[in-house]
Amino acid sequence: MAEVIRHTWQVLADDYSTAGEASASLKKVLKQLGFAADIIRRVSIAMYEGEINMVIHANGGTASAEISEDRITITLADSGPGIPDVGLAMKEGYSTASDRARSLGFGAGMGLPNIKRCSDDLKIETEVGVGTTLTITILA
């Protein structure tokens, strides 16, 4: 793969029926490009958790992926409420998810820790009242 491949998806707020379509789309692209199963799995989990977070917490946003031979970089940008305490949000079991999200099997406080576990690098830029951008890098 000589060039960098870029994809962008819009993630809709509170739309639990389509949440995950961006992640499924990225997974399909990576399979077609022949990435190893373990890499595809880590990207899929990180992207899906991030996408669900955007639906649950952040009024939706934009998900994008840059794919090159040696790495996949996912950027998840929203204009949601921001994260007041990143350290707390990174703690397994801590969650501010709604009852609706919990009824669907999310809100267990595993989202950001799962993303961290699957990534080689995770950058969180957040400002309360402005929004959050996650930059997830997974080396191939």
Next chain:
Amino acid sequence: MKLAKVKELLNAKVCTDMDYENVEVFSACGSDLMSHVLAYFKDRGLLLTGLNNPQVVRTAEMMDILCIVMVRGKEPEPEVVKLANEKGLVVMKTDCTLFTACGLLYTEGLRGGGY
């Protein structure tokens, strides 16, 4: 374990259209928390859950899960069946509780695929 055997052991009903009898699973996971499935399930296999919404199918797709068994007599929403058919996933339903369903499959040799 072949899905035909899973169906027999759990006295389950198959809700999706694709052939399932000879599909083989090598591990299973029982959970109502999709984030835990994403965190702890490692192998392609079978998911047993009491949830019946489309995010179960989305989670299964991310994890290369081949079959979802809905326990406690949960009827999958039509949207779930439609999405599962599109994704090539098998969905079954059983009246067993999650604990009993896991126990029946474990007794017959199916093991957990998590950490």
